[in-house]
Amino acid sequence: MDGKKKSSGQNVIETEITMGPVHPAALEPYRVRLFVEDEIVKDAEITVGVNHRGIERIMEGLPVEKANSLTEKICGICSNVHIWNSVMVAEKGLEIEIPERASYIRVIMGELERLHSHLLYLAHGNEVLGHETFAMRIFYIRETVMELLRMIGGNRVQYGVSIIGGVRPRCELDEMRIQKIKEGMDFIEEKVAEFADRFVSDPMVMSRITGVCPIPKKEALRLAVSGPTLRATGVDMDLRRDMECYDPFDFDVITLEGGDVKANLLMRVLEIPESVKIIRQAIKNLPGGPITDRTWEMQDTGVIKSYVEAARGRLYHSYRLEDDRVRGSIVRTPSMSNIGAMQYACIGHHITDAQLGIVQCDPCFTCTDRAIQIIKL
Amino acid sequence: MSLKSYSRARAVHVMLVYTGGCNGCDIEIVNSILSPKYDAEQYKIFLTWNPREADVLVVTGPVTKFNEEPLKKIYNAIPEPKAVIAAGACALMGGVYKNIHGDIPSEEIMGPVDKIIPVDARVPGCAVRPEDVLSGAVAALPKLLEAK
Secondary structure, three states, X not given: OOOOOOOOOOOOOOEEEEEOOOEOOEOOOOEEEEEEEOOEEEEEEEEOOOOOOOHHHHHOOOEHHHHHHHHHHHOOOOHHHHHHHHHHXXXXXXXXXXXXXXXXXXXXXXXXXXXXXXXXXXXHHHHHHOOHHHHHHHHHHHHHHHHHHHHHHOOOOOOOOEEOOEEOHHHOOOHXXXXXXXXXXXXXXXXXXXXXXXXXXXXXXXXHHOOOOOOOHHHHHHOXXXXXXXXXXXXXXXXXXOOHXXXXXXXXXXXXXXXXXXXXXXXXXXXXXXXXXXXXXXXXXXXOOOOEOOOOOOOOOOOEEEEXXXXXXXXXXXXXXXOOEEEEEXXXXXXXXXXXXXXXXXXXXXXXXHHHHHHOOOOOHHHHOOOOOOOOO | OOHHHHHHOOOEEEEEEEOXXXXXXXXXXXXXXXXXXXXXXXXXXXXXXXXXXXXXXXXEOOXXXXXXHHHHHHHHHOOOOOEEEEEOHHHHHOOOOOOOOOOOOOOOEOOOHHHOOOOOEEEXXXXXXXXXXXXXXHHHHHHHXXXX
């Protein structure tokens, strides 16, 4: 790319190519309009809103326990982090101190979910690249993580681990489960290292993804990108460092330069060993004691806010409690803030790279369909 | 077994339509057909994204307002004989999104799926398990094979 400033919203419409709402390359329904001139994308527009189910509306007036388990249904990929954050909102408001063991189990679940989300991203990214062999290898590794999640949570997708005051009794980690997690971590680390070797030393794949759809650091900050997509542009920002439950663990925040497809894919590959590291530390130092604190009392609160670092970026939940009920719930999901980056990444590149540019930002459009107000700056 | 059903049984193409659930069932179905562990391709079940090539339509999600028309269009585009599998709690009864308050039905949700298109096999679960998806596909097969 030359140094010219890319800008969207100009009158350069030559041909319009529309994809979606149902399209083979995108699993989820969303609509992309690409304005193309000589096979170069001049402008891109992503429309969401097809999946809007109004979860905030359904949560209005529900008992807080019910509302918390409903937040899990916002997303089928990062379901655990939604219920975790929603429970944390209530815990902040009611000033509940959760037992240390519960906090450790939540971190283990959160990191396992990060593993499965990153592996899914790698598999999907490789599939869009057209490299199905790599995608199959990754799906094979991912199955181990899914089995561990099923073992702890009881379900492959929605586990419902966190409750107000701790974790569910069925998610207690006994010796057998800890042993299984240890074996799983060894397997994942070995296989991902093998995959990384093959991935980086494959000249075909590398030449296909190097320098494709880059997002500069400045633009990423302007577009309020979050999560690994932001770290792949060189910004050192990770909410896990500020979260209380991650205090006992030692891990590195990885940043890469460039923000292109290669940086984004490698970002996920490099974050997997960090997650494995956190899980190993958590298992090694797992404190004893109870996993649920049931001595709390319900009371009315003001608006409570909570941020966590989900696998895809920053997740925000807020609500207030009134007569044991949830009022005024707001959810802001990571992909919401990454839509700007998806549009930006496509502009100025070949039309065949457009789908890659969208997929590199790790979109999850089911999360994204919230009732929001966009303020144009 | 006639030659027609013999050959049909050797290339069952599944198309997945996603109508606004939480993405969980969706990934589990793709996973069950594509991934090396559950690998439905060994039973000659393939994933396709082209409705004119498909034999079996798998619908997930509670069918939001915007997805009702596209779903009907996709159903009509599939050539006969065809079978429809509704997968997941949302597709079967609207899931947690429809009617959660008891008497106030959500206006956003047009489902369940059998209100919109005829359903032949139902796969329960939230989210569906890959094993159940495979048995659902097997349950839908007779309709394809016995058609004239």
